[in-house]
Amino acid sequence: MSMKTVFERTTGLTEKPTHYCPGCTHGLIHRLVGEVLEEMDILEDTIGVAAVGCSVLSYEYFNCDMTQAAHGRAPAVATGIKRVLPNRFIFTYQGDGDLASIGISEIIHAAARGEKITVIFVNNAIYGMTGGQMAPTSLIGQKTATTPDGRNASVQGLPIRVSEMLATLDGSAYIERVSTHDVPHILKAKKAIRKAFETQKQGLGLSLVEVLSTCPTNWGLDPHESLDWVRDAMIPVYPLGVYKNEAGGN
Amino acid sequence: MGKVLMKGNEVLAEAAVHADCRYYFGYPITPQSELVAYMARRLPEVGGLFLQAESEIAAINMVYGAASTGVRVMTSSSSPGFSLKQEGISYLVGSELPAVIVNIVRGGPGLGNIQPAQSDYFQVTKGGGHGDYHIPVLAPSTLQEIVDLTMDAFDIADKYRSPVIIMGDGMLGQMMEPVEFKEKVESKQFDKSWATTGTRGDGGPKIITSLELDADSLEKRNTLLQKKFAEMKEQEVRYETYCTEDADYIIVAYGTVARIAMNAINKARETGLKIGLIRPISLWPFPEKPFEETRKRVKGYISVEMSAGQMIEDVRLAVNGHAPVDFYGRTGGVVPTQEEIYEKIITVAGGLKYEHENGI
Numbered sequence: 063m064s065m066k067t068v069f070e071r072t073t074g075l076t077e078k079p080t081h082y083c084p085g086c087t088h089g090l091i092h093r094l095v096g097e098v099l100e101e102m103d104i105l106e107d108t109i110g111v112a113a114v115g116c117s118v119l120s121y122e123y124f125n126c127d128m129t130q131a132a133h134g135r136a137p138a139v140a141t142g143i144k145r146v147l148p149n150r151f152i153f154t155y156q157g158d159g160d161l162a163s164i165g166i167s168e169i170i171h172a173a174a175r176g177e178k179i180t181v182i183f184v185n186n187a188i189y190g191m192t193g194g195q196m197a198p199t200s201l202i203g204q205k206t207a208t209t210p211d212g213r214n215a216s217v218q219g220l221p222i223r224v225s226e227m228l229a230t231l232d233g234s235a236y237i238e239r240v241s242t243h244d245v246p247h248i249l250k251a252k253k254a255i256r257k258a259f260e261t262q263k264q265g266l267g268l269s270l271v272e273v274l275s276t277c278p279t280n281w282g283l284d285p286h287e288s289l290d291w292v293r294d295a296m297i298p299v300y301p302l303g304v305y306k307n308e309a310g311g312n
Numbered sequence: 313m314g315k316v317l318m319k320g321n322e323v324l325a326e327a328a329v330h331a332d333c334r335y336y337f338g339y340p341i342t343p344q345s346e347l348v349a350y351m352a353r354r355l356p357e358v359g360g361l362f363l364q365a366e367s368e369i370a371a372i373n374m375v376y377g378a379a380s381t382g383v384r385v386m387t388s389s390s391s392p393g394f395s396l397k398q399e400g401i402s403y404l405v406g407s408e409l410p411a412v413i414v415n416i417v418r419g420g421p422g423l424g425n426i427q428p429a430q431s432d433y434f435q436v437t438k439g440g441g442h443g444d445y446h447i448p449v450l451a452p453s454t455l456q457e458i459v460d461l462t463m464d465a466f467d468i469a470d471k472y473r474s475p476v477i478i479m480g481d482g483m484l485g486q487m488m489e490p491v492e493f494k495e496k497v498e499s500k501q502f503d504k505s506w507a508t509t510g511t512r513g514d515g516g517p518k519i520i521t522s523l524e525l526d527a528d529s530l531e532k533r534n535t536l537l538q539k540k541f542a543e544m545k546e547q548e549v550r551y552e553t554y555c556t557e558d559a560d561y562i563i564v565a566y567g568t569v570a571r572i573a574m575n576a577i578n579k580a581r582e583t584g585l586k587i588g589l590i591r592p593i594s595l596w597p598f599p600e601k602p603f604e605e606t607r608k609r610v611k612g613y614i615s616v617e618m619s620a621g622q623m624i625e626d627v628r629l630a631v632n633g634h635a636p637v638d639f640y641g642r643t644g645g646v647v648p649t650q651e652e653i654y655e656k657i658i659t660v661a662g663g664l665k666y667e668h669e670n671g672i
Contacts, residue, residue, distance in 0.1 A: 125517055127509065139373050146381045150509070
């Protein structure tokens with residue numbers, strides 16, 4: 063009896079096992095990016111920029127040339143690469159501590175300049191690598207290592223909605239917020255990532271996909287509860303959808 | 313090609329273009345803004361790219377990105393802006409990326425002022441960022457030397473896969489002198505197979521990173537870096553001496569201060585005092601040899617600086633207790649005059665006592 067292959071490891075990723083915690087969605091977001099690079103047949107022409115945080119070792123997982131950037135500076139590093147190599151595909155892979163806090167200046171100005179790069183922005187509303195501290199994206203009331211009584215708006219301020227903010231800049235060309243809490247949304251996330259790289263191919267400006275993600279370890283939830291928390295707590299604060307689409311179409 | 317009259321900051325920019333630097337990322341700050349403006353106009357003419365960054369932090373990280381592709385790239389700044397670049401400079405060292413970084417030093421600390429100073433000596437020579445590292449630092453004292461050292465700086469950066477710093481003071485950036493740009497005879501070829509430019513045609517993925525989570529691995533990486541620094545100490549020492557053969561006292565000065573000191577030395581020699589000069593050109597690696605050659609026979613050294621006394625620590629290490637080391641410096645953007653240095657010489661060498669209200 064012959065077996066039909068219905069699923070294969072993408073060539074967009076190396077065979078190195080990831081270090082991510084059980085229930086963390088970094089691994090599957092990596093796979094979505096890897097699959098898109100493979101399907102577009104651009105792996106050999108792609109240079110990724112790894113950020114600081116849980117995804118710092120992403121340079122060991124993506125099967126393309128990779129450069130590791132200082133905390134928050136990935137969009138500036140990507141700018142330097144893209145300006146030298148305008149015909150290559152450049153992407154950054156950044157978490158919310160990296161992009162929305164220490165690197166907010168770099169992402170805003172990269173978007174304002176209309177840098178033709180793709181940003182995979184993984185938002186799990188917390189600092190993972192350093193041990194579960196508050197991020198600019200942490201929700202009001204969310205308990206973290208640095209907000210033990212829950213984030214209080216009058217003390218720690220309010221969450222930043224990165225996609226909405228960057229969409230106001232004329233240099234951004236494609237911005238979509240997606241989620242990873244169930245299979246239909248994961249498939250939608252992949253389409254958004256594909257669209258982002260297509261936007262880069264067309265040279266329209268900065269493309270960014272904000273991917274709502276989990277952190278079971280630092281949220282103190284099991285993997286299943288974490289997916290529910292994305293759906294029930296995060297999405298109401300971070301509505302899914304396309305915020306900018308200069309290319310048009312779906 | 314004949315001589316042209318140019319401003320120091322512009323000379324440095326043009327020299328970089330002559331060294332095949334085609335990428336510049338920077339942020340305006342006085343007193344080196346002419347360099348930024350020159351690059352903005354000049355680089356597109358030669359098919360290069362100038363980009364004004366939103367901050368010095370972004371600029372040095374754009375340099376990091378461009379350097380990772382293997383091209384020649386430069387940024388420049390002045391003291392407060394140079395401080396902001398320290399994070400990126402440490403990463404450049406850690407990831408072994410070549411780049412040239414210019415610091416046209418102004419008065420500090422803090423916002424200080426925009427007058428000439430040499431008060432960033434510690435920062436550039438001792439590793440201003442985090443981690444165990446050194447960077448070659450070149451300190452020109454004339455505009456022609458800016459041309460020569462800038463051209464060399466890119467070669468040194470490529471040879472060692474390391475950032476190289478050119479340190480000038482605000483006076484050097486602002487003054488005008490005739491200079492000659494010699495056409496490069498032949499570009500040296502450097503291995504760039506490490507550059508992350510995409511894997512098409514060159515095998516498996518390449519990675520540029522300074523991260524080593526395992527302690528033993530990071531120690532090994534540090535050992536390799538230290539070997540590189542040791543090689544730099546062997547190969548990249550530069551200095552000039554003036555009238556040291558018969559000198560009783562030797563002034564140690566670099567950059568524009570060395571030029572002023574030379575005039576004071578000439579005046580002192582007219583009165584019969586045997587004074588010489590050691591001018592470090594590479595501030596790191598610091599030239600120890602001219603001190604080893606003179607320290608047993610001279611009566612003393614005088615370190616003259618536009619700082620409260622920074623290079624003097626390296627002078628003392630090089631002299632190693634064999635002779636007294638005196639100091640004269642001005643701070644805050646005040647430039648020591650020929651007369652002041654002459655008086656200092658008289659005080660030390662002539663046995664006379666002068667009062668200097670403003671001297672340190």
